[in-house]
Amino acid sequence: MAGPALRPWFAAWARHLRPGDLLVLFLALGASVGSALFLWQGGRPDKAVVKAGGRIFAEVDLKTPRTFEVPGPLGITRIEIQPGRARVASDPGPRQYCVRQGWLSTSGAVAICAPNQVSLALSGSRADYDSLNY
Amino acid sequence: MTPSTTERILTPTPDDQRVARHAAAAIVLTVAEAAIPLPLPGVKPGLANIITLVVLVRWGWREAAWVALLRVLVGSLVLGQFLAPGFFLSLAGGVASLVVLALSRYLPPRLFGPVSQSILAAFAHIGGQLVVARAWLVPHDGVFYLVPVFALAAALFGLINGLMAARLLAEHSAPATGDGTRSGLVR
Numbered sequence: 001m002a003g004p005a006l007r008p009w010f011a012a013w014a015r016h017l018r019p020g021d022l023l024v025l026f027l028a029l030g031a032s033v034g035s036a037l038f039l040w041q042g043g044r045p046d047k048a049v050v051k052a053g054g055r056i057f058a059e060v061d062l063k064t065p066r067t068f069e070v071p072g073p074l075g076i077t078r079i080e081i082q083p084g085r086a087r088v089a090s091d092p093g094p095r096q097y098c099v100r101q102g103w104l105s106t107s108g109a110v111a112i113c114a115p116n117q118v119s120l121a122l123s124g125s126r127a128d129y130d131s132l133n134y
Numbered sequence: 135m136t137p138s139t140t141e142r143i144l145t146p147t148p149d150d151q152r153v154a155r156h157a158a159a160a161i162v163l164t165v166a167e168a169a170i171p172l173p174l175p176g177v178k179p180g181l182a183n184i185i186t187l188v189v190l191v192r193w194g195w196r197e198a199a200w201v202a203l204l205r206v207l208v209g210s211l212v213l214g215q216f217l218a219p220g221f222f223l224s225l226a227g228g229v230a231s232l233v234v235l236a237l238s239r240y241l242p243p244r245l246f247g248p249v250s251q252s253i254l255a256a257f258a259h260i261g262g263q264l265v266v267a268r269a270w271l272v273p274h275d276g277v278f279y280l281v282p283v284f285a286l287a288a289a290l291f292g293l294i295n296g297l298m299a300a301r302l303l304a305e306h307s308a309p310a311t312g313d314g315t316r317s318g319l320v321r
Binding site: 013015016017018019020021024025028029031032033035036039040 | 246
């Protein structure tokens with residue numbers, strides 16, 4: 001990036017850096033990156049909770065991809081899990097709202113298939129809601 | 135007889151005049167910097183801290199504290215921020231960084247120069263501001279959401295300000311070149 005013309009310019013400034021200054025600078029940049037990793041991961045979900053008829057049907061982690069079928073009054077709702085995200089792949093309900101929500105990837109996100117009484121919710125260390133019920 | 139207050143004359147010592155000169159330079163930088171549009175409130179280069187650093191190295195912590203606090207006070211008066219939330223944030227940041235600068239003088243000077251002091255003071259500045267913001271202005275942990283942005287800004291602007299202070303100090307202590315371009319800030 002820095003052309004040869006800029007090299008003396010950089011050298012003139014770098015002369016004023018002492019060894020400990022570089023250490024402090026790297027610690028400062030590390031603190032920035034570290035605080036970003038620590039503070040900005042709250043929205044990342046770590047498990048999916050599937051409910052059928054108001055009861056917990058399954059609680060799965062979001063690490064291994066899989067699909068499973070949840071029976072309801074209208075038929076079978078298929079839930080698909082992939083690393084870090086989950087969706088309702090198909091549902092027998094008439095309006096398909098939960099299917100059309102697509103992939104859920106933030107903690108606290110919920111897809112509710114009300115006609116078939118199935119819900120899919122992602123939970124993590126920090127959620128946007130305390131609880132949801134229907 | 136005790137002279138009346140109208141007869142009493144305050145004679146500024148050379149020390150007072152030096153503090154006033156440095157504080158004036160810092161205030162000019164504060165006011166000039168307020169004209170720079172920045173995307174986030176609270177992220178500022180803090181160019182006036184170059185003056186604080188130079189004064190700290192050349193004249194000691196006491197004078198640096200005078201310059202920094204006068205700069206906060208008069209800068210806020212000039213910008214119409216006196217006693218507004220921004221004034222208390224600046225004051226908290228200024229006091230916190232002065233404390234850290236006082237401690238930083240115990241670092242071995244062969245290894246740690248003005249750049250280290252500048253970065254450490256910049257982090258103390260955001261630390262002091264965040265404590266006041268969290269305790270008083272925004273009593274919610276949401277204020278910490280922007281910590282990574284503030285920390286990155288502190289690292290970058292701390293580096294830049296520190297380099298400028300180091301260069302001013304080095305150029306002043308070097309033998310005069312006679313080209314007459316030397317800054318008057320560190321005289």
